[in-house]
Amino acid sequence: MSANRNLENLISLNARHLSLKQQDTFTDSEITTELRKLPLHIYLICRSPKILLDMSNSLITTENIKLNFYTNLNGIRKDIFVSTLNRADQQIKEVDCPYPYNYFHAYSDNKSFHSEGKTNLLFKHFSAQNDVYHDEANLEVLYVGQAFGKNGSRITIDRLQSHEKAQKIYFDTQNKYPDYEIWFLSLTFEPTLMTVFDPRSFYNPDQMHIDLEHQVKIESTPISLDQQITILEAALITYFGTSEFNKEYLGFPSNKHISYKEVYDLDFNSVGFELSTYSIWSKLFSKTVDPNFLHYKKFFLHSDTERKEILQRLEE
Structure with a gap:
């Protein structure tokens, strides 16, 4: 040099x-x-952290979607509720998330396919839509x-x-x-x-x-x-x-x-x-x-x- x-x-x-x-x-x-x-x-x-989804405590209406995500670190459950608008042009009618509660299936009218994927990514997506950040996404x-x-x-x-x-x-x-x-x-x-x-x-x-x-x-x-x-x-x-x-x-x-x-x-x-x-x-x-x-x-x-x-x- x-x-x-x-x-x-x-x-x-x-x-x-x-x-x-x-x-x-x-x-x-x-x-x-x-x-x-x-x-x-x-x-x-x-x-x-694993982000899981509890559909038994979630709510889907024609206007809004409110999902109950949760973590279970060290055996202690922490619930995180995330809400978003249910868009009329891509409306979700139903979401299934069977055990082990980390992969979801979403449906439109007449049980037609809407989307599917990891609950962790869905958690991040809905949180970002509301411009709300949770440390569990780190x-x-x-x-x-x-x-x-x-x-x-x-x-x-x-x-x-x-x-x-x-x-x-x-x-x-x-x-x-x-x-x-x-x-x-x-x-x-x-x-x-x-x-x-x-x-x-x-x-x-x-x-x-x-x-x-x-x-x-x-x-x-x-x-x-x-x-x-x-x-x-x-x-x-x-x-x-x-x-x-x-x-x-x-x-x-x-x-x-x-x-x-x-x-x-x-x-x-x-x-x-x-x-x-x-x-x-x-x-x-x-x-x-x-x-x-x-x-x-x-x-x-x-x-x-x-x-x-x-x-x-x-x-x-």
């Missing part, structure tokens, strides 16, 4: 598409066909992984269909946290590149020439997709502190792992990510990160104090 260079190059990876599924859905051909339309190369294995991040293959041919569902770590987390949850369940959050990220020039370089033609040459190198040598995925995986592992199950990239970014060598060779100053989970109406958290819809972290790749100060002034 040139100590005299007066510019900062940043790459930020921003979440664009999120898919929250459980492992049994990955064998559904219709679901997998839809998922394959997106480059879902990053996934988070998460844990959340997702604890336990593991961060990637699926890429040759030229991006693999996506997360290919990896998760036979995943030893996912099975370990699943059985660990079943044994130690039977009132919880495992969810897989698959993600698509898009990169944003930004360059910040130190204004002092404009008064030094020689320095400006050096900076512009370096900028041409950056713009003409894009970071490969697999490199972006690896950077993102390493950043998320460090951010969420998932060392209980993740064993690689724990030293990011101080450990200059060969898997993300490109960003060092191109002399990037920092990398970061932005992740919003409003679309799935769940806050992510971990042992080291508080629950939130928005997660953002920037990692400085070098210890150059002056470069940090430039970026910090920009943020102000």
